[in-house]
Amino acid sequence: xxxxxxxxxxxxxxxxxxxxxxxxxxxxxxxxxxxxxxxxxxxxxxxxxxxxxxxxxxxxxxxxxxxxxxxxxxxxxxxxxxxxxxxxxxxxxxxxxxxxxxxxxxxxxxxxxxxxxxxxxxxxxxxxxxxxxxxxxxxxxxxxxxxxxxxxxxxxxxxxxxxxxxxxxxxxxxxxxxxxxxxxxxxxxxxxxxxxxxxxxxxxxxxxxxxxxxxxxxxxxxxxxxxxxxxxxxxxxxxxxxxxxxxxxxxxxxxxxxxxxxxxxxxxxxxxxxxxxxxxxxxxxxxxxxxxxxxxxxxxxxxxxxxxxxxxxxxxxxxxxxxxxxxxxxxxxxxxxxxxxxxxxxxxxxxxxxxxxxxxxxxxxxxxxxxxxxxxxxxxxxxxxxxxxxxxxxxxxxxxxxxxxxxxxxxxxxxxxxxxxxxxxxxxxxxxxx
Amino acid sequence: xxxxxxxxxxxxxxxxxxxxxxxxxxxxxxxxxxxxxxxxxxxxxxxxxxxxxxxxxxxxxxxxxxxxxxxxxxxxxxxxxxxxxxxxxxxxxxxxxxxxxxxxxxxxxxxxxxxxxxxxxxxxxxxxxxxxxxxxxxxxxxxxxxxxxxxxxxxxxxxxxxxxxxxxxxxxxxxxxxxxxxxxxxxxxxxxxxxxxxxxxxxxxxxxxxxxxxxxxxxxxxxxxxxxxxxxxxxxxxxxxxxxxxxxxxxxxxxxxxxxxxxxxxxxxxxxxxxxxxxxxxxxxxxxxxxxxxxxxxxxxxxxxxxxxxxxxxxxxxxxxxxxxxxxxxxxxxxxxxxxxxxxxxxxxxxxxxxxxxxxxxxxxxxxxxxxxxxxxxxxxxxxxxxxxxxxxxxxxxxxxxxxxxxxxxxxxxxxxxxxxxxxxxxxxxxxxx
DNA sequence: CTGTTAGCGCCTTCAA
DNA sequence: TTGAAGGCGCTAACAG
Numbered sequence: 080x081x082x083x084x085x086x087x088x089x090x091x092x093x094x095x096x097x098x099x100x101x102x103x104x105x106x107x108x109x110x111x112x113x114x115x116x117x118x119x120x121x122x123x124x125x126x127x128x129x130x131x132x133x134x135x136x137x138x139x140x141x142x143x144x145x146x147x148x149x150x151x152x153x154x155x156x157x158x159x160x161x162x163x164x165x166x167x168x169x170x171x172x173x174x175x176x177x178x179x180x181x182x183x184x185x186x187x188x189x190x191x192x193x194x195x196x197x198x199x200x201x202x203x204x205x206x207x208x209x210x211x212x213x214x215x216x217x218x219x220x221x222x223x224x225x226x227x228x229x230x231x232x233x234x235x236x237x238x239x240x241x242x243x244x245x246x247x248x249x250x251x252x253x254x255x256x257x258x259x260x261x262x263x264x265x266x267x268x269x270x271x272x273x274x275x276x277x278x279x280x281x282x283x284x285x286x287x288x289x290x291x292x293x294x295x296x297x298x299x300x301x302x303x304x305x306x307x308x309x310x311x312x313x314x315x316x317x318x319x320x321x322x323x324x325x326x327x328x329x330x331x332x333x334x335x336x337x338x339x340x341x342x343x344x345x346x347x348x349x350x351x352x353x354x355x356x357x358x359x360x361x362x363x364x365x366x367x368x369x370x371x372x373x374x375x376x377x378x379x380x381x382x383x384x385x386x387x388x389x390x391x392x393x394x395x396x397x398x399x400x401x402x403x404x405x406x407x408x409x410x411x412x413x414x415x416x417x418x419x420x421x422x423x424x425x426x427x428x429x430x431x432x433x434x435x436x437x438x439x440x441x442x443x444x445x446x447x448x449x450x451x452x453x454x455x456x457x458x459x460x461x462x463x464x465x466x467x468x469x470x471x472x473x474x475x476x477x478x479x480x481x482x483x484x485x486x487x488x489x490x491x492x493x494x495x496x497x498x499x500x501x502x503x504x505x506x507x508x509x510x511x512x513x
Numbered sequence: 514x515x516x517x518x519x520x521x522x523x524x525x526x527x528x529x530x531x532x533x534x535x536x537x538x539x540x541x542x543x544x545x546x547x548x549x550x551x552x553x554x555x556x557x558x559x560x561x562x563x564x565x566x567x568x569x570x571x572x573x574x575x576x577x578x579x580x581x582x583x584x585x586x587x588x589x590x591x592x593x594x595x596x597x598x599x600x601x602x603x604x605x606x607x608x609x610x611x612x613x614x615x616x617x618x619x620x621x622x623x624x625x626x627x628x629x630x631x632x633x634x635x636x637x638x639x640x641x642x643x644x645x646x647x648x649x650x651x652x653x654x655x656x657x658x659x660x661x662x663x664x665x666x667x668x669x670x671x672x673x674x675x676x677x678x679x680x681x682x683x684x685x686x687x688x689x690x691x692x693x694x695x696x697x698x699x700x701x702x703x704x705x706x707x708x709x710x711x712x713x714x715x716x717x718x719x720x721x722x723x724x725x726x727x728x729x730x731x732x733x734x735x736x737x738x739x740x741x742x743x744x745x746x747x748x749x750x751x752x753x754x755x756x757x758x759x760x761x762x763x764x765x766x767x768x769x770x771x772x773x774x775x776x777x778x779x780x781x782x783x784x785x786x787x788x789x790x791x792x793x794x795x796x797x798x799x800x801x802x803x804x805x806x807x808x809x810x811x812x813x814x815x816x817x818x819x820x821x822x823x824x825x826x827x828x829x830x831x832x833x834x835x836x837x838x839x840x841x842x843x844x845x846x847x848x849x850x851x852x853x854x855x856x857x858x859x860x861x862x863x864x865x866x867x868x869x870x871x872x873x874x875x876x877x878x879x880x881x882x883x884x885x886x887x888x889x890x891x892x893x894x895x896x897x898x899x900x901x902x903x904x905x906x907x908x909x910x911x912x913x914x915x916x917x918x919x920x921x922x923x924x925x926x927x928x929x930x931x932x933x934x935x936x937x938x939x940x941x942x943x944x945x946x947x
Numbered sequence: 948c949t950g951t952t953a954g955c956g957c958c959t960t961c962a963a
Numbered sequence: 964t965t966g967a968a969g970g971c972g973c974t975a976a977c978a979g
C-alpha cells in the first residue's frame with residue numbers, strides 16, 4: 080500500500096538499515112550515500128511509519144497535554160505555550176527533507192475535569208507509549224462533605240489546608256473552627272500558604288485514585304509526567320511502607336500560588352474597607368476551588384473578620400455559574416459590599432447579575448476575579464483580579480516534558496500569583512440591598 | 514519490560530490470539546474464557562501496545578484536530594465539540610475492564626495559522642497513521658496583492674468572490690468595480706453568497722499547496738479528512754486532466770456562511786441609517802478574512818454605498834489587532850458612525866480604542882463583531898454580532914471524521930450565520946470626530 | 948470457539 | 964561505513 084523503508088532502500092540501492100540510519104541521523108553515514116537516500120525519500124514521498132518505528136524503538140514522539148476545558152482560554156493559553164515549546168525545541172538535528180522528523184507531536188486532550196476521562200486519555204496515551212504527559216489544571220478531589228460551606232464541612236475547614244505550622248497529618252482534625260472563629264492562623268506569612276503541599280489522597284478505589292496510580296506507573300515506565308497548575312501528587316502507599324517518594328518517579332510539578340493569590344486579593348478588599356465580602360467558588364471537588372477559597376477564608380480569619388457561611392455560594396468556572404451564584408448571594412446575604420469570584424469568567428457572570436439587579440460596579444458593589452485572562456482589561460469596568468503566569472507555566476511545563484529543564488529540588492515549583500488592582504474594586508458602597 | 518499480550522495469554526492459559534479477540538470484541542469468544550482473560554488483564558494491569566497493534570492492523574485510533582489558535586475560544590469550542598463526539602460515540606461495544614479500548618484518541622494541534630506548521634502536523638499525523646484529520650478554521654491564501662484595500666487590489670475585489678451568478682471561473686475578471694460602483698450584484702439572495710465555493714488554488718510550490726497535496730494523499734490512503742469552518746479544497750490538477758474531483762478523495766467540508774453573515778451584518782447597519790461604516794479585517798492571507806470582508810463590501814455595493822478604501826483597516830483576530838486598527842481608522846477616516854470588526858475579540862479591541870478616545874458606544878459610534886462567542890452577551894454594551902453554530906459544526910465534524918455521518922452531496926455543507934442584534938449598534942450618532 | 952502461523956515496518960545488534 | 968538477520972507486540976487469516 081504505502082511506501083516503505085524497503086522501497087526507499089531499493090531505489091537508493093542501499094540496505095534498509097542504511098536508510099534508517101540516515102533518517103534518524105544517529106549514526107555515521109557517508110555523505111554520498113546520505114544524499115542518495117534523501118533523494119529517494121523525496122521522490123517516493125516517503126513518510127515514516129510511526130507505529131512501526133515506535134514498536135521497534137519502544138518509544139514514540141507523542142506528548143499528551145490534558146486539560147479540563149479546551150474552550151476555556153485559561154487552558155488554551157497554557158496548552159498553546161506547551162505546544163510552542165515542543166515545536167521550537169525540536170529543530171536541532173532535523174533531517175532536512177523529512178519534515179517533522181524528530182519532532183514531538185504535542186496533542187491536547189479535553190478531560191472536562193472528570194477523572195474518568197482523564198483516566199481514559201492516560202490509558203490511550205500509555206497505549207501509544209507517549210513520551211510525556213502534561214496534566215494541566217486542578218485535580219479532582221473527594222467531595223462527600225461538600226455542602227453549603229456551613230460549619231461542619233471539613234472539606235473547607237482551614238485546618239485541612241493549614242500552613243504546615245499546625246503539624247503534619249492534620250486531615251483528621253475535625254470540623255472545628257470552620258466558622259473562622261479561630262484567628263490563630265493570622266500570622267500566615269507570604270509564601271506560607273501556597274499550593275505546593277501534596278494533594279489530599281483520594282479515596283481508594285475512586286477514579287481519582289486510579290489516575291494517581293496510573294501516573295505513577297507511567298512515570299515508572301519512562302514516561303515523563305508533568306503537573307502544571309495542579310497540586311503535587313498525594314503521597315501514596317500510606318500504611319505499608321512509608322516509602323519516601325522516589326524523585327525519579329515523582330512528577331515534576333508547577334503549582335500556582337492559588338492560595339496566596341486569593342489571600343492577597345481578599346486582603347486588598349479588606350484594606351480598602353470591605354467587611355462583608357461574598358465569595359463565589361469554582362465547581363466542587365477541584366483542588367483549585369478549594370485552594371482559592373481557603374486563601375479567601377484565611378485572609379478573613381487573619382484580619383479577624385468572622386466567616387459568614389451564607390456569604391459563600393458554590394458556582395463553577397464559567398459565566399453562568401457566576402451569574403447564578405451571585406443571584407443566590409444577593410438573595411441570602413444582603414449587605415455584601417464586594418463579591419470575589421473563583422475565576423474571571425465567573426466574575427463576568429457575577430457582574431452581569433449585579434448589573435441586572437440594578438447595582439453599579441464598583442460604586443455599589445466591588446467585584447474581583449482570578450487568572451487575569453486577556454479580556455479582563457477590556458471589561459467595563461476593568462476587572463480587578465489575580466494574574467497567573469500562564470504562558471510561563473506552559474513553557475516550563477513543555478521544557479520539563481522534553482527533559483530540557485531540570486526539575487527543581489523536591490520536584491515542585493510554585494509560581495507567583497500577582498494582584499492586579501483595576502477599576503472593578505473600590506471603597507465599599509451601599510452594597511447589596513436587604 | 515512491560516506486560517505483553519503473551520503474558521496475559523499465559524496467565525489466562527489461552528493463546529495470544531484469543532486475548533486479542535477478547536480485547537477487540539470483534540469476534541465471538543466463550544463467556545468463561547472471556548472472563549478469565551479479563552481477569553488476567555486486570556491482575557497484570559495490562560495495557561495494549563498501541564504502536565504494535567497499529568502496525569499489525571495498519572490503522573490507529575488517533576484522530577487529529579488542527580486549529581489556528583488554541584487559546585482562542587472560537588477554536589476551543591469547536592475542538593471541544595469534536596472531541597466530545599469521539600468520546601461519546603465509542604462507548605458501544607467497549608470491553609469493560611479495559612478503559613479506553615476502542616476509543617478514539619482525539620488530539621488537538623495548534624498550527625498558529627501557518628501552513629508550515631500545518632504541514633508539520635499533517636506529516637506527524639500521517640506518520641502515526643491517524644484515522645482521521647479535522648482541519649478547523651480558515652485556510653491560508655496567497656497575499657501578494659494584499660495592500661490597503663485600495664481599488665486595484667484584486668484580492669478583495671468583489672469579482673473574485675462573486676455569487677456564482679456572474680458565471681464560472683470569475684477569477685480572471687480583473688480589478689473593476691472594486692469601488693462598489695457596480696450595483697449589479699444587488700440582488701444576492703439569502704444563501705447566495707456563502708463560502709462553499711472551492712478555495713483559491715495556492716501558488717504552486719507554496720506551503721499552502723503542499724498542505725493541499727498532503728491532504729489529498731491522506732484522503733487517498735484512507736485517512737478521513739474533514740474541513741470545518743474552512744472552504745473546500747481548491748480543485749487541483751488544473752491543466753492536465755480536468756479530472757472531476759473524486760468524491761472519495763474529496764474531504765467532507767463544513768463551511769460557515771461567513772460571506773452571508775457579514776453581508777447581513779452590514780445590511781443591518783445600513784438599514785438603521787449608517788453610511789460611513791469602518792471595517793477592521795482579520796489577518797491577511799486567511800480565507801475567512803477575505804470572505805467576511807467581501808460580505809461587507811458586497812452589502813455596501815448592493816445598497817449603492819460607495820466603498821471608501823480608507824475605511825478598511827487591516828487587523829487581526831485578536832483584541833490588540835482590533836485596538837490598533839480602530840486607532841488607525843479614527844486617524845484616517847473621520848466621520849465613521851460604525852465600525853465592524855472581523856471577529857468578536859477584535860471588536861473588543863475596537864470598543865476599547867473608541868472608549869479611550871472618549872467616544873460612547875453606541876451613542877457616538879456603533880460596533881459589531883463576528884462569531885458570537887460566549888462573552889459577547891456580557892460586554893457592556895452587549896455586542897451585536899453574527900452567530901456561528903460552533904458546537905454544531907464541531908459535533909458534525911466529529912461524526913464525519915468517525916464515518917458516523919454521511920457527507921452531503923457534493924461533500925460540502927454550508928452552516929448558517931445568524932445576525933444577533935444587541936446594544937452595541939444603534940442609529941448613527943455623532944461619529945468619529947474629524 | 949480456539950490455537951497456529953505469518954507477517955506488519957522498522958530498529959539494532961553483529962559481522963563484514 | 965554498510966549489510967544481514969532477528970525481533971518488537973500484535974492482528975489476521977487459516978485450520979482445527
